[in-house]
Amino acid sequence: MNLRARSISGPERSRSQDWDEPLFVDNILDGPAPPPRASKPPGDDDPLDAYSATITRVVDRLAPSVVNLQVMRRVMGGRTVEGGGSGVVITPDGYMLTSAHVVHGTDEGIVSFTDGREFDFEIVGADPLSDLAVLRTRASDLVPADLGDAGTLRVGQLVVALGNPLGFAGSVTAGIVSALGRSFPARAGDHIRFIENVIQTDAALHPGNSGGALADGRAEVVGINTALVGANAGQGLGLAVPINDVTRKIIAALMRDGRVRRAFLGIAGGPRPLPPRLSNRVGRDRGIEVVHVEPGGPAARAGLAPEDIILEIKGEPVQGMDDIQRLMDAGTIGRKVPVRIYRNGEEREVVVVPSQLKAG
Numbered sequence: 001m002n003l004r005a006r007s008i009s010g011p012e013r014s015r016s017q018d019w020d021e022p023l024f025v026d027n028i029l030d031g032p033a034p035p036p037r038a039s040k041p042p043g044d045d046d047p048l049d050a051y052s053a054t055i056t057r058v059v060d061r062l063a064p065s066v067v068n069l070q071v072m073r074r075v076m077g078g079r080t081v082e083g084g085g086s087g088v089v090i091t092p093d094g095y096m097l098t099s100a101h102v103v104h105g106t107d108e109g110i111v112s113f114t115d116g117r118e119f120d121f122e123i124v125g126a127d128p129l130s131d132l133a134v135l136r137t138r139a140s141d142l143v144p145a146d147l148g149d150a151g152t153l154r155v156g157q158l159v160v161a162l163g164n165p166l167g168f169a170g171s172v173t174a175g176i177v178s179a180l181g182r183s184f185p186a187r188a189g190d191h192i193r194f195i196e197n198v199i200q201t202d203a204a205l206h207p208g209n210s211g212g213a214l215a216d217g218r219a220e221v222v223g224i225n226t227a228l229v230g231a232n233a234g235q236g237l238g239l240a241v242p243i244n245d246v247t248r249k250i251i252a253a254l255m256r257d258g259r260v261r262r263a264f265l266g267i268a269g270g271p272r273p274l275p276p277r278l279s280n281r282v283g284r285d286r287g288i289e290v291v292h293v294e295p296g297g298p299a300a301r302a303g304l305a306p307e308d309i310i311l312e313i314k315g316e317p318v319q320g321m322d323d324i325q326r327l328m329d330a331g332t333i334g335r336k337v338p339v340r341i342y343r344n345g346e347e348r349e350v351v352v353v354p355s356q357l358k359a360g
Contacts, residue, residue, distance in 0.1 A: 098211030148220025150242030165208020175203030205238030266297025
């Protein structure tokens with residue numbers, strides 16, 4: 001990732017400290033750099049085999065970027081430690097990424113690096129519905145990790161999980177991508193949103209590794225470890241929030257504004273195969289079946305009903321709920337959005353005016 005400093009102006013946000021505008025938001029939104037040339041494979045005189053060489057290369061690159069977080073709460077006479085986890089440095093000027101649940105209920109703490117340095121940090125913004133949070137410390141000479149693209153991962157691919165639960169000694173485990181396309185629920189107030197395309201790995205994750213990095217063999221961060229294992233996921237399996245176009249926008253919004261604004265459509269649904277004739281006509285094999293419409297919500301006011309199959313939103317094909325979540329960004333709030341549906345053997349178009357999601 002080429003670091004190009006650029007001033008970003010955005011809406012006013014409340015900060016407990018007087019920070020400058022974030023300079024590296026454009027790098028978060030950019031995709032990963034082209035792959036480097038293949039390195040020379042280990043020879044007979046190399047004590048590391050190819051597998052070990054890959055892991056050590058990832059660790060050497062990312063260890064300075066993975067930090068320990070002590071979450072603090074102010075009490076009479078000072079501060080007390082409420083908990084902790086790990087984080088990942090994403091810009092040279094002090095922005096860090098972690099899991100929202102790691103810093104839930106507080107707004108400050110102490111960050112420790114593997115070289116022994118410690119600084120205070122504050123929470124720039126947290127988004128429980130993606131389980132991501134952005135922090136900032138006043139250090140200015142940090143080594144940022146490169147953010148990759150979880151969309152390029154394949155089942156069976158090597159991944160390395162890095163955390164820093166102790167502050168001065170990082171934790172490293174390696175494994176494979178054991179499944180892709182998983183989802184798990186995240187809650188903010190009364191609203192539940194499914195985090196889509198979650199990465200499942202058999203690399204061992206521990207509670208102190210929450211918020212740490214899941215990296216591919218190129219040492220690019222493709223996920224943020226949650227250490228959350230659902231009841232049906234099986235023992236020894238970890239989950240990571242993916243780094244992709246959707247989460248890059250969330251990270252950038254947190255850096256700029258300290259919050260994420262989302263449009264609310266008011267439906268629940270899931271993928272459904274399209275009838276063969278319709279599939280041939282639209283050139284794809286899936287749409288989104290509406291299984292529930294929130295009474296009085298934007299979709300209900302537009303006339304959407306259960307068993308409708310959504311084919312397009314704003315002229316873009318949709319095949320999964322993650323497509324809807326991607327398209328329901330802040331720019332659609334209060335605006336007329338065309339939605340193409342399939343109902344009773346016919347295609348038709350309705351117009352929905354999304355409202356702002358009230359979460360919290």
